[in-house]
Amino acid sequence: MVFYCCEVSQSYTSHTSITKLLKTRGVKLQGGHTVNVSLKPTETLFIHLGWLQYCPLEVTKRTRFLWSYRYPLLSYVANLKEMQALNLPAEVAEACITLGSKQDSHKHIISIELSEHKAVVLHPKYIIATRGDVHIKTRWILNRLHSWVTGRLRYIIFYGTGTIYVYGQGGISLERVEPQKRVRVDQHALIGSQANLTFTTIRNETFWGYYREKEALFDYHFMGDGIVIRQATVSNELIALANANPFMRIVNNFMTIIGKVLGF
Structure with missing residues (x-):
């Protein structure tokens, strides 16, 4: 498995040894907010709307309501829907397509x-495009307390031969996990990991920070031998949404109504 990164160099300025380890494992780092995809006639690029910055005139586009009609329910639930399918005519040898966000640099x-x-x-919400013979499956983990603690009972697993393009906010870091070195990752910053890694949860924050929807209460603690992918920053809205509990929603809605009545 090879990871090609964009704009992760800043994340590694103080992690030179990690960078060397990653390179020995076939991890290559690249710069830029965009990524160029070399598309061939035998390939199809599935891409979410709003992420295609440039494609040649020779490329044909068509709407793809579901990423895979072989896995229709999984595609819909995983938000792999309302995409574009890009193809190249047989008479064109190759085309360079540029992917990047049009709304957030x-x-x-x-x-x-x-x-x-x-x-x-x-996490499927971070996927922007796929190419090649990529398949999807799920795994339910109901018999582990850690899954209930994080509220994540089902895991989406991608496998096969192809390329998956994902995004991260503020930069992306690849954290190397080794048998002698475990890695701790904020659950809100986690994008994904190699499937062979195991994890537990550890207490991260005081209860008040979690109660006020400012911090995650638990972090992921990865073990094994592989790579963990995380983003550099997490928006307050995402933290609040992930931490939102029914009681706080009721209180916040009530205070919003009172505020409107009082003219705030």
Whole structure:
């Protein structure tokens, strides 16, 4: 499995040894807020709306309501829907397509190349495009307390031979996990990890910070031998949405109504 990163160099300025380790494992780093995709006639690029910055006139576009009609329910639930399918005519040897956010310049891109059915666990909301023979499956984990603590009972696993393009806010870091070195990651910053890694949860914050929807209460603690992908920054809105509990929603809605009545 090879990771091609965009705009991660700043994340590694104080992690030179990590960068060397990653390079020995076939991890290549690239710069820029965009990524160029070399499309061939035998390939199809599926891309979310709003992420295609440039494509030649020779490229044909068509609407793809579901990423995979082989997995219609999974595609819909994973938000892999309302995409574009890009193809190249047989008479054109190759075309260069540029991917990048049209709305937020702070979103950075990483491409994950899968081969020989290697698997990676990803949050589908960070996926912007796929190319090649990529498949999807799920795994329910109901018998572990850590899954209930994080509220994540089902994991989306991508495998096959192809490329998955994902984005991260403010930069992307690849954290190396080794048997002698465990990695701790904020659950809100986590994008994905190699499927062979195991994890537990550890207490991260005081209860009041979690109660006020400012911090995550638990972090992921990864073990094994592989790579964890995380983004550099997380918006307050995402933290609040992830931490929102029914009681606080009721209180906030009530205070909003009172504020409107009082003219605030």
